[in-house]
């Protein structure tokens with residue numbers, strides 16, 4: 424790999440004696456890691472754990488993930504290991520049993536959003552945002568597959584968050600950056616790198632920080648990360664923010680054997696990940712607290728407010744309520760023909776998000792109403808709270824599951840006219856409508872596997 428000269432000079436200055444080991448590590452095959460959705464697969468796979476993440480594991484080699492139906496079922500997410508350090512940032516800085524409003528501002532494709540969804544309490548709301556619309560759809564797909572039910576996916580420019588002053592307890596800004604830490608995974612990134620782009624990225628990151636700052640509560644946490652190593656986009660930006668806003672830096676405990684390098688600028692802590700030190704890609708993270716007293720958390724519906732969300736009709740609600748477990752804990756809303764379930768304690772906050780932002784997906788999309796007919800939706804099939812007892816179920820073999828996910832016609836030997844929940848190794852994949860012994864495939868067209876299936880399909884056995 425031909426590294427740009429000014430990049431190499433900087434890295435030599437930063438790493439000193441370790442520079443040669445760093446360059447050698449850039450030539451090695453990147454490690455492969457996954458994060459397991461313990462709500463769907465409550466297991467400890469016999470895999471080497473990522474030391475700083477409770478559900479992160481390394482795989483010995485890269486399988487064809489597309490050919491594992493459990494990935495499509497949201498049973499795990501393929502995520503670079505260094506990024507999973509987010510878990511330490513949260514666990515060491517805030518009580519995750521509290522009910523929190525959390526923003527993941529730069530969310531797509533969804534690694535940190537799905538991680539956050541697993542870490543926060545059921546009474547907490549995650550707003551997973553992505554400004555670029557096409558990428559926001561991918562974020563919504565991954566959030567739906569994860570199936571937590573307390574996430575709203577939005578697609579807004581950072582500046583539009585100023586409409587929500589003092590709203591969030593935690594903000595994660597995984598900023599768009601010059602991507603030096605991805606050189607090993609993505610060789611094209613080396614050719615696209617320039618000092619000028621580093622400067623542009625640093626300026627854009629400052630703009631993003633200022634745009635959303637008012638939406639963070641006094642006393643709230645900001646978790647800032649990039650996948651690059653230059654100081655301008657990292658320590659210097661945190662120092663710049665501290666100079667503007669007087670933030671308090673949060674120091675995290677890192678075990679020496681993790682290989683993470685703590686850094687400091689003007690007394691502000693940061694954490695660096697290098698590929699010769701950790702089994703992961705290049706990464707930087709810093710955690711700061713906004714000055715001021717935390718505002719008291721308020722719940723419940725206020726009497727005076729006019730809501731944007733419309734409640735589902737009693738009749739419709741009665742028909743679908745038992746499709747989710749613990750259905751009494753939800754508020755059922757209807758948007759056009761779609762009935763969704765939003766945790767009742769989050770209704771007020773969710774409505775405020777609807778009033779101010781562009782929402783692509785909210786809570787759990789349960790059913791589509793068409794006159795007297797009800798169609799169960801993909802969000803329900805993939806919900807962690809799906810009440811399987813309410814449906815007929817067919818268990819698929821590997822090849823059948825992949826053909827279903829390709830949206831092909833399959834037969835499973837059933838006969839009837841009801842909706843059928845199709846699952847693989849016990850994990851729901853989606854719906855089919857029985858028409859006699861035929862099945863209509865209702866897997867979402869945009870999500871379908873486009874890859875041709877190989878002649879011989881091998882079970883990847885990643886989880887079980």
Ligand SMILES: C[S@@+](CC[C@H](N)C(=O)[O-])C[C@H]1O[C@@H](n2cnc3c(N)ncnc32)[C@H](O)[C@@H]1O
Pocket residue numbers: 506528529530531532533534535536553554555558581597598599600627631
């Ligand atoms: C590093 S990626 C996020 C990765 C994601 N957090 C994850 O863990 O999967 C940065 C994201 O910022 C988005 N982005 C680009 N320009 C932006 C801007 N001006 N403001 C906010 N986000 C932006 C990109 O589209 C990209 O999805």
